[in-house]
Amino acid sequence: MLYLVGLGLSDETDITVKGLEVVKKASRVYLEAYTSILLVDQSVLEAYYGRSIMVADREMVESNSDEILRDAANVDVAFLVVGDPFGATTHTDLVLRARELGIPTRTIPNASIMSAIGATGLQLYNFGQTVSMVFFLEGWKPASFYDRIKENRDIGLHTLILLDIKVKEQSLDNMARGRKIYEPPRYMTVGTCARQMLEIEEEKGQGVYGPDSLAVGAARVGGKTEKFVAGTLKELCEADDLLGPPLHSMVLLGRRTHELEHEYVREFAVNKETWDKIWQAEYQQK
């Protein structure tokens, strides 16, 4: 059996009891470690599980999945995924390959950022489609998020924005020379996201949002040091110190809001006065 086991969002104790039982009994344990991370190291997981873990990087999962699935018709293989196995990053391709090979699969769900973001106090019913924000490069500024945010905003919905992480990336130079030397991991902050959003709005000029649009920055959701900071996009450009270390994500508010959301979120506002003023003028009962 192939088990896809969600690890939740924060540390080694966010695994479910059911998931932990699977990990303890499985013949082999893999950790998907390129689309998200926990806030603790692999060694902490290994000590907690009492098992050694093989890290499955993108290359392994995408090009060498048969190694992960080896003999899984006869023995149990656990494939661990931060968050939920079918959350922000889906592992449908791995399951499809297992199906082809006649290997039964089972999923152990867990918290995903796509639902845990409800801890901001914004109601999940009021969210439209989720978008991703990648690190811009000189001359490469993917902006498909802009049209999708527009679709959400046009019907008054909030948008969850998931922020890029770069793990095990090579520099162009090292890649060109075929040297398997990897850069230190990078995690996008809310500040970078807000700045990139404003840059694209500046460029496209459709007024989908602006410096005074309200948003909530979220850091380490579900963890002990979970932190939310609410403010205008302009304010959030400078809020990284308040938010602290990764992982970050962000919600851009839509106009279709509930008074309870206001009451809950304003507690996190950088500046409650500004927040209330803009809320009343632009969001309340719109």
Place this chain on the structure above:
Amino acid sequence: MLYLVGLGLSDETDITVKGLEVVKKASRVYLEAYTSILLVDQSVLEAYYGRSIMVADREMVESNSDEILRDAANVDVAFLVVGDPFGATTHTDLVLRARELGIPTRTIPNASIMSAIGATGLQLYNFGQTVSMVFFLEGWKPASFYDRIKENRDIGLHTLILLDIKVKEQSLDNMARGRKIYEPPRYMTVGTCARQMLEIEEEKGQGVYGPDSLAVGAARVGGKTEKFVAGTLKELCEADDLLGPPLHSMVLLGRRTHELEHEYVREFAVNKETWDKIWQAEYQQK
């Protein structure tokens, strides 16, 4: 401290290790038992936790929350919620009350149907806003879901539809006579949901969807007997036997689809031939 602890979706072992530690140590343990249910009884939870649990019904949470929060500035109180505490049903009001009383709160996230539905193979990025479907009564057929599904469909997005549950409801007669006699619990099935949807489409006639629109019925997501059935709305009207016991939920597909979603979901089709034909004509690369 008030702890809001997500229980996940299925049975007593879906709690996280972190959540279980909280439950074992808390001075009092409440279970929110009116907006969703686990697939196991309270007695199973109590035996597993080694704790007795107080069931918090709607009346208690909405009108008597100070009893739940009693002395929580000094002792730990665990408030257990099926799924995630800020998922389909948010408990912002309880947390706001705790804030007023100066009681610190902490959330232990878990799987919510709002992300676990990704196990259908449909990508969460392609979902718009979530809607609810309530049991229709003679002369009372709330149809706000229709406009919201239209908004999602207009931009090509999938819609997750959460289905009504009726727990601890009184009959009109018993209510009128003030008799606290409760009807047996009722859980809406995918079949009922599909029929109600078609009834409203018939009435409104805006062509938001129709009998041939593709959808996926989901039963007991995350549980051992998890089951998905894909088909047209017409087919899903008759698929309750295939799906089996509650809880059910449903996804109405949008046109903005990925080929991997097709490959994954068609495995669940009542009739693969019909599914493929409609997919190719109406959904593929639209």
